[in-house]
Amino acid sequence: MLNLYLALLKYKDHLIFLIALTLSLTLLMKNDSPDVLIIRGKFSDYFSFVSSPFAWVKSMTQLQEETQLLREKNIQLTLKLESILTAQKENNDLRDLLGFKRESKLQLLAARVVNMGSSSNLSSLTLDIGSKHGVKVDQPVLVPGGVIGKTVVVGEYSTIAQLINDVNYRLSVRILPSGNAGILQFVSEGYCEIRELQKNSLISVGDKVVTSGFSNIYPENLPVGEVVEIADERASFQTVAKVRIQPNLGALLNVFIVTEEFDEVN
Amino acid sequence: MKLINIILPGIAIFFVQFFFVDVLSLKMIRPDFLVIYIFYISLIYGKTSGMIMGFTLGLLSDLSGVGSLFGLASFSLSITAYLSGFLHGKYERLLPYIFHIAWISIIAFHFLLIAYFRLQTVFVSDPQIFWLHWLMSFSYTMMFFLITQFFYPIQEASRAEVT
Numbered sequence: 001m002l003n004l005y006l007a008l009l010k011y012k013d014h015l016i017f018l019i020a021l022t023l024s025l026t027l028l029m030k031n032d033s034p035d036v037l038i039i040r041g042k043f044s045d046y047f048s049f050v051s052s053p054f055a056w057v058k059s060m061t062q063l064q065e066e067t068q069l070l071r072e073k074n075i076q077l078t079l080k081l082e083s084i085l086t087a088q089k090e091n092n093d094l095r096d097l098l099g100f101k102r103e104s105k106l107q108l109l110a111a112r113v114v115n116m117g118s119s120s121n122l123s124s125l126t127l128d129i130g131s132k133h134g135v136k137v138d139q140p141v142l143v144p145g146g147v148i149g150k151t152v153v154v155g156e157y158s159t160i161a162q163l164i165n166d167v168n169y170r171l172s173v174r175i176l177p178s179g180n181a182g183i184l185q186f187v188s189e190g191y192c193e194i195r196e197l198q199k200n201s202l203i204s205v206g207d208k209v210v211t212s213g214f215s216n217i218y219p220e221n222l223p224v225g226e227v228v229e230i231a232d233e234r235a236s237f238q239t240v241a242k243v244r245i246q247p248n249l250g251a252l253l254n255v256f257i258v259t260e261e262f263d264e265v266n
Numbered sequence: 267m268k269l270i271n272i273i274l275p276g277i278a279i280f281f282v283q284f285f286f287v288d289v290l291s292l293k294m295i296r297p298d299f300l301v302i303y304i305f306y307i308s309l310i311y312g313k314t315s316g317m318i319m320g321f322t323l324g325l326l327s328d329l330s331g332v333g334s335l336f337g338l339a340s341f342s343l344s345i346t347a348y349l350s351g352f353l354h355g356k357y358e359r360l361l362p363y364i365f366h367i368a369w370i371s372i373i374a375f376h377f378l379l380i381a382y383f384r385l386q387t388v389f390v391s392d393p394q395i396f397w398l399h400w401l402m403s404f405s406y407t408m409m410f411f412l413i414t415q416f417f418y419p420i421q422e423a424s425r426a427e428v429t
Binding site: 012013016017020021023024025026027028031036039040043044047051054115116117118119121122123124125126152160162165166167168169185186187188189193195249250 | 280283284285287288291293294295296300312313314317318320321324325326327328329330331332334335336337338339340341344345348351380383384385386387388391392395399403
């Protein structure tokens with residue numbers, strides 16, 4: 001017994017190292033375990049509460065600039081509205097003619113970014129709304145530029161959103177107008193790739209990339225980005241499309257969470 | 267006293283990392299003050315203190331918000347603390363250039379671990395981007411590491427508890 005104790009004392013450094021490694025690897029492998037998610041949700045609430053004053057100060061300093069931008073945007077949008085209303089009327093008439101009876105609408109929930117985590121690489125955002133506001137796990141997170149991620153951990157008053165640049169993030173997308181579908185994954189800052197596209201696909205630079213609607217998480221046709229480069233894979237029948245996404249994920253202040261998609265029958 | 271000397275700066279550095287690291291973000295690459303702190307703690311107080319703090323701060327860092335790979339920070343910081351602990355009190359016994367190569371390699375390895383876990387798909391598809399990302403994140407934190415050297419040189423830290 002004494003020998004064992006002495007051995008433990010002698011090798012305590014290595015023992016602690018092994019324990020720390022085992023615990024860390026267990027956590028890494030149990031990322032999606034419900035228990036881990038509950039703990040993360042609780043802590044997310046605490047951290048969100050602690051960082052909310054800082055987020056408030058940050059947003060106040062940027063408020064003036066944002067107001068000016070919003071005014072300009074407001075004028076532009078007012079001008080656009082007229083033409084959109086005309087187009088909508090025309091669209092409705094054409095839909096009626098074609099017999100389309102379903103129209104999809106999204107229910108969006110505005111959220112403020114309160115924190116971006118403390119990791120040296122940005123891969124998540126903490127938002128100031130949670131399950132009390134109707135947020136659930138696996139709901140899309142958007143900005144006007146397109147999809148930027150999905151909710152992964154939901155506390156009562158805060159949510160952690162996994163960003164598009166996370167290593168495990170995949171998004172089923174469609175390239176328009178050709179309609180080719182593929183899986184999008186992050187490559188480097190501001191850019192993603194869609195791999196495994198057929199070489200004979202009619203894709204060109206500037207094509208829009210939208211969600212395909214194949215997944216249960218993302219409704220179809222949410223904007224994602226646009227194709228900026230197409231490269232053929234050597235010795236393969238496949239091609240790779242490089243896509244530009246929302247460029248500055250690190251400067252986000254406000255985002256939207258798609259809480260519900262409802263189809264209404266006209 | 268030793269406990270206070272270790273824990274209080276740890277908490278302070280965690281909050282600095284948590285609140286102010288966004289301000290220093292360059293193209294989504296952010297400095298890692300936690301690794302600098304853990305390295306110094308291991309160098310001054312040895313492996314055990316470094317690993318306990320590394321694991322705890324890593325866990326806190328993961329809990330403060332990470333998309334996936336929850337547990338990666340505690341994993342990498344524990345390894346960094348363990349390796350750095352070998353340099354505890356060794357400055358006088360090793361050749362200076364070996365000592366400096368050793369600590370720089372440990373920090374480089376820390377970032378390699380993080381980059382590999384985070385960008386494993388990029389590592390396969392485009393190694394050039396992977397290595398560039400690793401170099402950038404490593405160099406950015408090293409810049410702050412070198413600034414810290416002016417206030418508390420590593421050789422002093424290494425013999426801090428010995429003398």
